[in-house]
Amino acid sequence: MTTLPVTTLLVNAVGLTAMMMIVWWFWLWKPRNAVGTKDGVIDIRVANGTYTPALIDSPAGQPLTLRVLREDASPCAEYLIIEGLGISEPLPVNRLHMLMLPAMAAGEYRFHCQMNMYQGILRVR
Amino acid sequence: MSTLVRFSIPAMKCGGCARKIRAALEPLAGVHDIAIDITGKSVALRIDGNDSAPVMAALAQAGYPAESVSADADPETEPDHCSIDGPPRQIESGGDGMRLAITGATCASCVRTIETALSSVPGVEQASMNLADHSAHVMGGANPQDLIAAVEAVGYGASVVEDEDSLEEERERAEQKLYRRLMRDTWLALGLGAPLMAWMVFGGSMMVHAGAASQLGWLLIGMLTLAVLVFAGGRFFVGAWKAAVHHNANMDTLIAIGTGTAWLYSMVAVLAPSLLPEQARHVYFEASAMIIGFINLGLALELRARGRASQAIKRLLGLRATTARRVADDGGEADIDIAQVTTGMRLRVRPGEKIAVDGVVESGSTLVDESMLTGEPVPVSKQAGDTVSAGTISQQGSLIYRATRVGKDTVLAQIIALVKKAQGSRPPIGRLADQVSAVFVPVVMLVAIAAALVWFNVGPEPRASYAMVALTTVLIIACPCALGLATPMSVMVGVGKAAESGILIRQGEALQTASELTTIILDKTGTITEGKPSVTKVFGYAGWSEDEVLALAAALENASEHPLAFAVMEAARARSLTAAMVSDFVAENGKGVQARYRDQLVRIGNLRWLREQGVEADVAATDVVSITDQAGTPLYLALDKALIGVIGVRDQIKPDAHAAVARMHARGLKVVMITGDVRSTAEAIGREAGIDEVIAEVLPADKASHVRVRRDRGELVAMVGDGINDAPALAEADVGFAIGTGTDVAIESAGIALMRGSLHGVVDAIAVSSATVRNIKQNLVGAFLYNVLGIPVAAGLLYPLTGMMFSPVIAGLAMSLSSVTVVSNANRLRFFRANPAGEVV
Numbered sequence: 001m002t003t004l005p006v007t008t009l010l011v012n013a014v015g016l017t018a019m020m021m022i023v024w025w026f027w028l029w030k031p032r033n034a035v036g037t038k039d040g041v042i043d044i045r046v047a048n049g050t051y052t053p054a055l056i057d058s059p060a061g062q063p064l065t066l067r068v069l070r071e072d073a074s075p076c077a078e079y080l081i082i083e084g085l086g087i088s089e090p091l092p093v094n095r096l097h098m099l100m101l102p103a104m105a106a107g108e109y110r111f112h113c114q115m116n117m118y119q120g121i122l123r124v125r
Numbered sequence: 126m127s128t129l130v131r132f133s134i135p136a137m138k139c140g141g142c143a144r145k146i147r148a149a150l151e152p153l154a155g156v157h158d159i160a161i162d163i164t165g166k167s168v169a170l171r172i173d174g175n176d177s178a179p180v181m182a183a184l185a186q187a188g189y190p191a192e193s194v195s196a197d198a199d200p201e202t203e204p205d206h207c208s209i210d211g212p213p214r215q216i217e218s219g220g221d222g223m224r225l226a227i228t229g230a231t232c233a234s235c236v237r238t239i240e241t242a243l244s245s246v247p248g249v250e251q252a253s254m255n256l257a258d259h260s261a262h263v264m265g266g267a268n269p270q271d272l273i274a275a276v277e278a279v280g281y282g283a284s285v286v287e288d289e290d291s292l293e294e295e296r297e298r299a300e301q302k303l304y305r306r307l308m309r310d311t312w313l314a315l316g317l318g319a320p321l322m323a324w325m326v327f328g329g330s331m332m333v334h335a336g337a338a339s340q341l342g343w344l345l346i347g348m349l350t351l352a353v354l355v356f357a358g359g360r361f362f363v364g365a366w367k368a369a370v371h372h373n374a375n376m377d378t379l380i381a382i383g384t385g386t387a388w389l390y391s392m393v394a395v396l397a398p399s400l401l402p403e404q405a406r407h408v409y410f411e412a413s414a415m416i417i418g419f420i421n422l423g424l425a426l427e428l429r430a431r432g433r434a435s436q437a438i439k440r441l442l443g444l445r446a447t448t449a450r451r452v453a454d455d456g457g458e459a460d461i462d463i464a465q466v467t468t469g470m471r472l473r474v475r476p477g478e479k480i481a482v483d484g485v486v487e488s489g490s491t492l493v494d495e496s497m498l499t500g501e502p503v504p505v506s507k508q509a510g511d512t513v514s515a516g517t518i519s520q521q522g523s524l525i526y527r528a529t530r531v532g533k534d535t536v537l538a539q540i541i542a543l544v545k546k547a548q549g550s551r552p553p554i555g556r557l558a559d560q561v562s563a564v565f566v567p568v569v570m571l572v573a574i575a576a577a578l579v580w581f582n583v584g585p586e587p588r589a590s591y592a593m594v595a596l597t598t599v600l601i602i603a604c605p606c607a608l609g610l611a612t613p614m615s616v617m618v619g620v621g622k623a624a625e626s627g628i629l630i631r632q633g634e635a636l637q638t639a640s641e642l643t644t645i646i647l648d649k650t651g652t653i654t655e656g657k658p659s660v661t662k663v664f665g666y667a668g669w670s671e672d673e674v675l676a677l678a679a680a681l682e683n684a685s686e687h688p689l690a691f692a693v694m695e696a697a698r699a700r701s702l703t704a705a706m707v708s709d710f711v712a713e714n715g716k717g718v719q720a721r722y723r724d725q726l727v728r729i730g731n732l733r734w735l736r737e738q739g740v741e742a743d744v745a746a747t748d749v750v751s752i753t754d755q756a757g758t759p760l761y762l763a764l765d766k767a768l769i770g771v772i773g774v775r776d777q778i779k780p781d782a783h784a785a786v787a788r789m790h791a792r793g794l795k796v797v798m799i800t801g802d803v804r805s806t807a808e809a810i811g812r813e814a815g816i817d818e819v820i821a822e823v824l825p826a827d828k829a830s831h832v833r834v835r836r837d838r839g840e841l842v843a844m845v846g847d848g849i850n851d852a853p854a855l856a857e858a859d860v861g862f863a864i865g866t867g868t869d870v871a872i873e874s875a876g877i878a879l880m881r882g883s884l885h886g887v888v889d890a891i892a893v894s895s896a897t898v899r900n901i902k903q904n905l906v907g908a909f910l911y912n913v914l915g916i917p918v919a920a921g922l923l924y925p926l927t928g929m930m931f932s933p934v935i936a937g938l939a940m941s942l943s944s945v946t947v948v949s950n951a952n953r954l955r956f957f958r959a960n961p962a963g964e965v966v
Binding site for chain 1: 143157169292295296299302303360363364367368370371372374375424427431545546549550551562563564567570571575577578592605606608609610613
């Protein structure tokens with residue numbers, strides 16, 4: 001039995017659509033709903049392979065305190081790295097960890113785990 | 126100059142309070158960078174100058190009276206801006222009780238109030254507060270939040286002081302729990318997957334045949350596989366979903382899509398076989414289950430291997446004492462918890478015991494083993510006036526010492542913090558892997574779909590099956606973890622290994638650069654030489670005797686802190702000479718000192734300076750040669766314009782300096798010595814130590830420019846100095862090495878700090894750095910090659926040649942082993958020996 005042309009078309013359409021969706025979802029999509037800081041403090045939860053929130057807005061020129069709670073015992077999540085600030089901070093498990101950042105210049109600062117699997121962006125503007 | 130000031134504000138309760146406080150402070154002139162911490166009930170800000178009174182007044186007027194809890198001048202120079210210095214962290218009660226940091230307490234009445242409040246919390250067995258260090262010690266099983274609330278309810282602030290021991294215990298507990306869960310999931314998944322694999326390998330059919338029996342049988346196995354995916358692999362799916370919602374993709378994404386696709390395809394074959402061509406009605410339940418099993422197994426093995434990689438920190442933590450023996454004013458002695466030791470306390474250490482905190486010896490003498498901190502195997506003699514460090518061991522004799530640094534301030538605690546931080550730092554060599562791993566997963570997903578479409582469109586029958594296998598295998602074989610782990614694992618082990626030898630590598634960048642150096646510039650005094658000069662010769666002229674010269678010189682040097690001055694005074698003391706009376710002492714940095722003696726100007730210093738002052742020294746030429754030929758430094762003494770004496774001072778070179786320089790040469794390094802000493806003396810020392818090039822008669826301030834000139838020529842330069850006098854040159858170099866004697870080294874002053882005075886430490890640091898960078902390269906090459914070769918093979922690139930496709934199960938096994946391989950390779954560094962020839966250190 002040969003595969004019907006319509007099936008071939010369908011499979012190809014689904015495959016190509018999936019590829020376009022991947023490109024859009026992971027690279028072209030521009031985040032809109034960032035979480036703002038409250039009085040210079042933001043809580044970040046590290047669990048299930050993600051930082052929550054993963055997109056944070058903070059005003060420029062002001063220090064920021066990150067209160068990070070790492071719930072994932074996997075060594076993957078052990079360090080929080082903030083690019084551009086030279087920060088590589090070990091996170092304790094199941095304990096709130098305070099990280100005080102200095103006043104920052106406007107810009108985007110990526111933060112991620114050692115293996116780049118947990119990812120987030122700190123937007124300072 | 127700005128000042129960082131922290132205020133404790135007990136009345137601050139909520140976000141509304143914080144807004145009001147900010148509104149009160151922001152209009153104030155000269156106030157910047159206001160950081161409000163509601164939990165810690167504190168405000169940190171910078172003020173121009175150091176007058177915090179206007180801030181206190183504004184806070185009081187806003188209804189939030191405050192007390193200044195700390196003020197640090199010029200905070201921009203603080204080495205660690207991001208340390209957890211302000212509001213503390215919360216921890217749970219450990220077996221030894223819990224320490225709370227208390228704010229707002231000022232008197233004995235406060236202490237009673239706080240102790241009563243803490244004692245009233247259910248579960249508290251005993252609560253005591255120490256006003257001296259504003260801490261409370263609570264025994265029992267109370268909830269930390271309840272304790273904090275109880276203290277806040279009576280008008281004070283409290284937070285739990287982090288305790289490294291309990292943090293480490295918590296981490297180990299969590300990792301052990303994770304390990305057990307991973308192994309359980311492994312057996313669960315393999316328990317289903319292995320029999321199915323065996324069935325297939327021994328000729329059993331994996332096809333869905335026409336008829337209800339076949340479909341029902343596979344449906345049952347499909348449901349069991351679903352159970353495996355949910356119970357043993359559920360977190361991969363949750364992680365993948367959560368990451369996708371955040372527009373991220375990670376390893377979970379690949380595993381979830383890979384195993385999920387295999388299961389879904391199989392279920393389509395079972396439930397609606399007519400949708401697939403007859404040859405494509407194949408099930409892949411065994412692949413889903415086996416992949417989940419192998420990946421869990423890989424994660425468990427990786428967890429174990431990583432535990433071994435972080436042994437350096439465990440070893441350092443294990444050096445800390447848990448109790449100290451306090452000596453009361455009446456001479457009575459009692460063991461107390463280490464948390465209760467405060468600065469100023471008198472403590473006793475007995476033979477074989479650990480020294481509990483940093484301190485200064487008041488009485489007694491002993492030999493102290495400092496090797497655990499410095500790498501120096503020879504015990505150090507300690508007597509009254511000497512400093513001792515927490516974690517070192519008194520070998521014989523008993524000491525009474527006064528605590529000078531406790532808790533997080535001890536050298537040991539600083540080393541632990543520094544090593545922990547450095548273990549997470551990232552050398553530039555890992556940047557490519559970072560960039561690749563940041564986009565790796567979506568790229569792999571695209572490749573997997575593209576491969577599947579190619580198989581579906583131009584592949585042989587059953588095309589659907591081949592497409593599904595290609596898709597799953599590509600997704601599963603790709604291993605972003607191996608790439609991501611390659612650099613940090615090696616850095617973790619390498620930095621820890623270095624710390625075991627008293628080498629503190631502060632940044633990943635220093636580690637990498639140290640492995641690429643071309644030139645080493647060594648300061649002379651205290652680096653090549655012992656830094657303890659002694660007088661070897663004294664000459665008198667114009668009718669002055671040797672003793673008169675020495676007595677006058679001692680009077681001049683009395684107010685100086687230069688090492689040569691100590692040598693002159695020591696020589697005068699040895700001859701029982703009485704120092705002459707001088708006045709109007711003035712020191713000229715790098716030149717000498719002058720003062721008034723019986724209405725005449727008397728100077729002691731180097732020849733160049735005295736010549737500038739019009740002093741002629743030709744009469745001493747022959748005597749000076751006899752000093753410099755033996756690597757001594759001549760000090761010229763003049764009364765007005767007349768030379769009246771020359772003193773020869775010699776600083777012995779360290780016994781192992783020559784061997785260490787030889788090791789530097791063996792690594793292809795050019796070794797340069799820089800000194801303010803006269804050329805002839807410097808050259809004599811240079812010859813003795815085997816130095817390639819000597820830069821002499823350099824003022825301290827000009828050392829940095831000599832480093833800069835060499836860097837401008839394209840050399841990669843290391844500067845080795847004491848970290849205090851050489852700080853600008855250390856900062857100018859590509860890598861600065863601060864070298865100290867024992868635990869006195871300024872560990873924050875350079876990229877690499879050496880806790881022992883031997884120059885072998887420099888070579889050892891370079892050797893460890895080179896080995897670590899080599900290990901990183903091996904890991905990176907392995908991880909890149911694995912992915913670059915594995916993914917095309919998984920996509921079926923070899924099929925035209927071999928007629929074989931890679932099995933998804935094999936891909937799962939390879940993927941799980943790839944990260945274990947990276948971690949294991951990094952662990953090899955634990956057995957690295959920087960000085961295998963065993964030169965005398």
